Amino acid sequence: MFKRATFFRGLFGRPSSGLKGETVLKSSFLPGPITLLLGGTLAGVGGYYLLDSRSSIHEYVLCPLIRTFTDAEQGHKLGIAFMKYGIAPKLLDEGRNDQSDVLGVNVFGHNLKNPIGLAAGLDKDGEAIDSLFNTGFSYVEIGSITPEPQPGNPQPRFFRLPRDDAVINRYGFNSTGHFNVIAGLRVRFSKLFERFDRSHTPDQVPFSNAFQQGKLLGINLGKNKTGDEVEDYVKGVSRLGPYADVLVVNVSSPNTPGLRDLQNESKLTNLLTTVVRERNVLRTNLLGAKPPVLVKVAPDLTEPEIVSIANSAKEAKVDGIIISNTTIQRPKDRLLTSDESLINQTGGLSGKPLKPLSLQALKLLHKHTKGSGLVLVGCGGISNGKDALEFAKAGATFVELYTAFAYKGPGLVAKIRDELANELRKEGKTWQQIVNENA
Numbered sequence: 001m002f003k004r005a006t007f008f009r010g011l012f013g014r015p016s017s018g019l020k021g022e023t024v025l026k027s028s029f030l031p032g033p034i035t036l037l038l039g040g041t042l043a044g045v046g047g048y049y050l051l052d053s054r055s056s057i058h059e060y061v062l063c064p065l066i067r068t069f070t071d072a073e074q075g076h077k078l079g080i081a082f083m084k085y086g087i088a089p090k091l092l093d094e095g096r097n098d099q100s101d102v103l104g105v106n107v108f109g110h111n112l113k114n115p116i117g118l119a120a121g122l123d124k125d126g127e128a129i130d131s132l133f134n135t136g137f138s139y140v141e142i143g144s145i146t147p148e149p150q151p152g153n154p155q156p157r158f159f160r161l162p163r164d165d166a167v168i169n170r171y172g173f174n175s176t177g178h179f180n181v182i183a184g185l186r187v188r189f190s191k192l193f194e195r196f197d198r199s200h201t202p203d204q205v206p207f208s209n210a211f212q213q214g215k216l217l218g219i220n221l222g223k224n225k226t227g228d229e230v231e232d233y234v235k236g237v238s239r240l241g242p243y244a245d246v247l248v249v250n251v252s253s254p255n256t257p258g259l260r261d262l263q264n265e266s267k268l269t270n271l272l273t274t275v276v277r278e279r280n281v282l283r284t285n286l287l288g289a290k291p292p293v294l295v296k297v298a299p300d301l302t303e304p305e306i307v308s309i310a311n312s313a314k315e316a317k318v319d320g321i322i323i324s325n326t327t328i329q330r331p332k333d334r335l336l337t338s339d340e341s342l343i344n345q346t347g348g349l350s351g352k353p354l355k356p357l358s359l360q361a362l363k364l365l366h367k368h369t370k371g372s373g374l375v376l377v378g379c380g381g382i383s384n385g386k387d388a389l390e391f392a393k394a395g396a397t398f399v400e401l402y403t404a405f406a407y408k409g410p411g412l413v414a415k416i417r418d419e420l421a422n423e424l425r426k427e428g429k430t431w432q433q434i435v436n437e438n439a
Contacts, residue, residue, distance in 0.1 A: 124171075143248070
């Protein structure tokens with residue numbers, strides 16, 4: 001238990017004088033009580049509609065408008081700004097229609113409401129955490145966050161491939177750095193803890209750093225372009241660990257020179273062993289626990305490379321593996337239909353074309369980790385409930401998405417949740433049962 005003092009302390013108006021014609025004209029625009037009531041009601045209904053993430057206006061009007069008038073990076077920044085300042089819809093029926101009886105899953109000792117998470121890369125600096133949770137995600141992963149601030153690669157560096165429901169990015173770990181993110185996390189924690197403290201008894205602690213029951217906050221750690229990579233990740237654990245329910249070591253972004261070399265078995269084993277050692281000596285975090293450690297790997301791996309990663313993860317005693325990050329491949333059999341000028345941009349491809357690669361990599365990884373206790377997280381090309389179920393059957397404990405969410409908007413989480421629950425009911429199973437079968 002932590003010390004609280006440490007962290008907080010008639011239809012129209014009557015005609016006026018003047019000519020008859022003039023007064024009639026004026027009076028027709030003067031609102032009376034009924035007009036005001038109707039106007040207020042319509043405004044309230046419209047506001048409620050806009051506030052509901054399920055409303056189709058987000059997918060079919062607002063998101064297309066943003067894409068029409070902004071380039072990819074501007075649209076990304078605008079979306080984060082809206083969510084940062086609370087100008088974002090919520091899943092209004094989440095509490096009364098959570099479907100956790102079918103979708104619930106135990107992850108690291110926590111019972112998640114559903115297995116749908118947000119991958120790192122959208123909220124790089126942890127500015128929109130609560131708005132993202134409010135759309136229905138049970139897991140939100142912020143980052144990647146580097147120790148020192150760095151601008152990333154030169155612009156343009158983010159490209160939409162709308163005909164393929166895909167994007168290519170070469171951001172290059174643009175980050176405001178550990179200390180800027182920590183400052184924001186402290187402010188958020190203080191506000192939410194005080195709110196929690198007023199509504200709970202003194203012996204209770206918040207559910208998690210999500211501050212919503214059945215949800216978890218993940219923090220994705222990156223390295224700076226210069227400096228010692230092991231030291232960079234160790235700093236991330238010690239500095240950001242207290243604010244995380246899950247820590248993720250990202251060794252698979254294709255946009256930082258030399259980063260993917262860390263997936264080499266000897267290098268990866270050394271890195272992960274050092275990171276786990278640092279996690280083990282952490283004091284318990286702000287909620288009285290030590291965060292599990294996951295490693296995020298690429299889909300562009302041969303089976304021997306996947307075996308090496310499985311061996312490193314088991315030897316270092318990490319808690320799980322996220323597979324996968326973006327791909328540097330542009331395989332012809334994915335039938336990409338966007339302009340060649342877009343397809344050939346340097347960077348990592350994500351979205352629907354990634355799904356076959358990430359799913360195959362997950363199946364191979366599961367084959368070589370089954371029975372080890374490692375939690376596998378499926379990520380890459382998931383855009384509907386059937387996709388999510390495929391990843392569960394391939395060995396995933398829960399799944400993450402990003403690109404489909406960016407295209408479809410905040411209503412996608414509820415849509416996937418509903419589709420997934422329906423698919424599971426057709427099969428007469430729960431998500432947890434499928435996870436247990438694959439353990």
